[in-house]
Amino acid sequence: MIACGDGNFWVGALHWQTWTASGAKATGSAHANDCDPYCAAGHFHTYPVAVALSGVKTCGGRSEFTKLEYRFSEAKPKGPRSGSYPFRCA
Numbered sequence: 001m002i003a004c005g006d007g008n009f010w011v012g013a014l015h016w017q018t019w020t021a022s023g024a025k026a027t028g029s030a031h032a033n034d035c036d037p038y039c040a041a042g043h044f045h046t047y048p049v050a051v052a053l054s055g056v057k058t059c060g061g062r063s064e065f066t067k068l069e070y071r072f073s074e075a076k077p078k079g080p081r082s083g084s085y086p087f088r089c090a
Contacts, residue, residue: 002068002085008033008042011049011070021063024053030070032077048073059089 001010014028030049035042055067066089071082 002070006039008035008039011051014051022054022056024065026051027073030072034077045077047075047077055086057089064089 001007009030009032011028011030014026016024016026018025027048027050030047031044032047033039033042033044050071050073052069053065053067054069055065056063057066058064064087066087067084068087069082069084
């Protein structure tokens with residue numbers, strides 16, 4: 001799950017091309033609710049997406065990625081083609 005605590009935007013079927021100590025990159029499928037006419041009655045649509053993890057921080061003695069960036073590679077839902085989300089240390 002990327003955004004919205006109610007699970008209206010998430011990614012899956014990720015295929016990791018790279019995974020290093022400083023970052024990771026994958027392609028997969030984004031699942032976004034169109035929220036039409038409202039989110040509880042909306043429908044999910046699937047879009048090809050590229051995902052990157054970065055922003056390594058030491059959290060509780062271990063390294064964690066703290067930033068996720070995504071970009072829709074073809075068709076996309078309403079809104080921007082790309083975005084990012086910060087994560088706090090777990």
